[in-house]
Amino acid sequence: RVGVCDCDIYGPSISLMFGSREQPMATEENHILPIEQYGLKLMSMGFLLDDSSPAILRGPMVTRYTQQFLRQVEWGELDVLVLDLPPGTGDIQLTIVQTVALDGAIIVTTPQEVALIDARKAATMFEKVNVAVLGVVENMSYFVSPSDQQRYNIFGSGGGEREAKRLRVPLLGQIPIDIATREAGDRGMPIAAENPNSIVGAEFNRIASELLAKLKG
Structure with missing residues (x-):
């Protein structure tokens, strides 16, 4: 039982990547019902705005929306709630660490x-707010050419591994640049659901299983 909360208020993408344009409904108690897709409960600013409407919000409003997503969404019984954060260390991140107790953070680079x-x-x-870093995931790690199966390190190599060593945490996985993954995301079909046996789908599932085992202790 997993929920995913898209906390990137300014640049939400989960509604597109999970293929839903539904608008969340509200209960009589004024709680928001998350969208359910692929067995997950989802909440994102993208469900509240159309693709061409920017979220033009000052810091206090961003804080308010973030708190609403965490406190007023009817998540129900969950084993894991994943908070997808934007880059940086601004209002959204500070609001989250002040609002909920986090079991850990995953650094994606x-x-x-x-x-x-x-x-x-x-x-x-x-580290300063006493949230454990569970590990590092290196995204866009490499590219394998479909024509000759040659591996190209377009963005360099070893960065995620070096950072994991510096933090003394595991390198959880390396996600390659993959055309099928991009196409699946654009269609609203996560690659782990569409093709779980692909290189990327299998890597995502392996990372998720490892993290779940770590959280269960």
Whole structure:
């Protein structure tokens, strides 16, 4: 039983990537009912706005929406609630650590140094508020050419592994640049659901299983 809360208020993407344009309903108690898709409970600003409508919000309003997603959504009984955060260490991140008790944080980065700078800041923020970093996931880790199966490290190599060693946490996985994964996301069909036996689908499922085991202790 898993819920996913898209906490990127300014740039929500979960509604597109999970293929739903439904608008959430409200209960008589004024609680928001999450959208259910692929066996997951979902909440995102993308369900409240159309694709061309920007979220033009100052900090206090961003804080309010973030708190509503955490406190007023009728999540029900869940084993895991995943909070998908935007990059940075701003209002959204601070609101979350002040509103709920987190079991841990996962640092997602690409291999190049310019991305690792932000990843380090995020890791430091979580350490300062006593939230354990569970591990590092390296996204866009490499690209395998369909024509000759040659592997190309477009954004460099080893960045995620070095950061994991610096933090003394595991490198949970390396997600390659993959055309099928991008196409599936654009169609609103997560690759782990559409093709769980693909390289990327299998890696996502392995990472999820490892994290669940870690959280259960």
